[in-house]
Amino acid sequence: MEDKEGGKPGTAFTSESSWTFSGGGPDSVSSSVNYFFDKDSSILSEFADIVVRCSVSGTASNPGGSADVSTSNPSVSSSSSEDLPEKSTGSGGKLPEIPSKVRKKGQKQIRQPRFAFMTKSEVDHLEDGYRWRKYGQKAVKNSPFPRSYYRCTNSKCTVKKRVERSSEDPAIVITTYEGQHCHHGIAFPRGGLICHEAAFAGQLTPPVSQIYHPGVQSHRQMPPSITQSQPHQAPVDVGEPHPEPEPTSQLPTDEGLLGDIVPPGMRGR
């Protein structure tokens, strides 16, 4: 599967996008964003340190994204920061000899910085510039949609990603990144670099302001990312495969979305 072209996955959104970003944990979440999926918010808050909620689309329930963002909320959990000591991600755990897998899980793995955001997209797996390998899928209790677990293909990188659809809105994809990439991005054979979004994903720690890079698009060298049931997304397209990052205008793909996620306030900063 590799890449088929990352085509442009979904893109149904075009209208305005409203973003709500909250950093610093649940507190902020509750305070700033709540108009869209309450439930989700709880979920997100659960996730964690940073939660970025983006609702794109049509519903436009948002007044304009202009503001709710607390703006600078660099409070992005400082705690998690830094690189976590390492996680072996459970993988290391499975020792063939040990009857009971002693995974890190047992040790209560250290919580890695997590970053969750919601995206309205048809595809579940959003491209962020990194290569991910799916290692599991599980049915979620409250949602008819299964949750997929991805891990960065870089052997040295232990970043994980969780993708699930909102039970409230199937169109909303909740992506949660966990951990930080220890590599710059993937240098795909095609020669692309990584998009900042990816970086953003990997740097959950730093101030959000840096996280978002609207201008950056990606050169999708990654697989379409359609996982699971979705055979292939409709060729929506809007964009061209040009490697040149566009100023965030119309981001055709999810990645674009990511790039677009930047709340107005943040962009400036």
Added chain:
DNA sequence: CGTTTTTGACCCGCGC
């Protein structure tokens, strides 16, 4: 042939 996806099973943490 190599890599990724799929699927079932196992284990752990938490709540009741």
Added chain:
DNA sequence: GCGCGGGTCAAAAACG
């Protein structure tokens, strides 16, 4: 203490 839900691993299959 038991059950439920969530998260991860591993083997097999599929795909490029």
